[in-house]
Amino acid sequence: MPPAAPEPSPRILVAGIGNIFLGDDGFGPEVLRALASRPLPDGVRAVDYGIGGMHLAYDLLDGWDVLILVDAVPDRGHPGRIRVFEVDGHRPGALPQLDAHGMDPGAVFASLAALGGRLPRTVVVGCQAGCVDEGIGLSAPVAAAVDVAVGEVRAVVSEFGSSAVVGGRVDGMED
Template sequence: MRVLIAGVGNLFLRDDAFGTEVVRRLAAGDLPPHVRAVDYGIRSTHLAYDLLDGWDVLVLVDALPDRGEPGALRTLEVHPEPNNVLPDAHGMDPGSVLAGLGSLGGRLPRTVVVGCQVADVSEGIGLSAPVAGAVDRAVTTVRDLLDALSVDAGTG
């Protein structure tokens, strides 16, 4: 089972860089050979084209809108509606780009989002204290998810 871990976010909007920091730490560690961790930053279109390579699972790591306690993690599985809308290269949010994956001839694989509630997405570099404190927990969450996927696939 091939797993793509994609960190997304804007390094220049403080907590929006959560996904990129988590993936940077994951990529610096030992990952199984069937797992690839990539910091896509704001290049969601690049992510869509990489998904055309036929991944079995996408783990998307991203900041979540301010709808809860800053630093709180949420893990959820995405069940997209079929959509053949052509992605807009100027509408770079991951949801919009991935929704148009069918128009590129691909399909969205099983997708799990590991997200963190933000505290500050103003201009600036560096995560807020609550979001920075969630990074190691998110790394553990993604590793646990990889273990569970291996067990589900019968390879663990």
């Protein structure tokens, strides 16, 4: 009897979202920049969406198994605090307001549904923002949390069974 074929790795989309012109709201793009310097497992694609909500909605139509959103989260504790939580996208009103400063994930997910897509299992790696005033650059506590968030993203990816570190890519990063 031939050996069983290995199960394919789940398809995981890591989406950095946020507006780099609003201080700590640029947390998601900054984490994606840090991820770009490290290899990703097969089946994992990381994209800096910035404030491109419709781009994310259209990409979600490609049938991902897992979505990892990386974003600044308002009013969730001390600036720089990382919180990882799963979103229940099957209950109406279950999508929390994650970031009112640039791209509202709830609106993205509603667009996805209107396009006939389904929300995959969704995990948020969020960081409490300190300042979302106009300006480029993260506050010190949020900047210090970037590497912690990279570790959390990699832990979530591993949790979903993609532990071989080869073949993934980060999109939306400039050299």
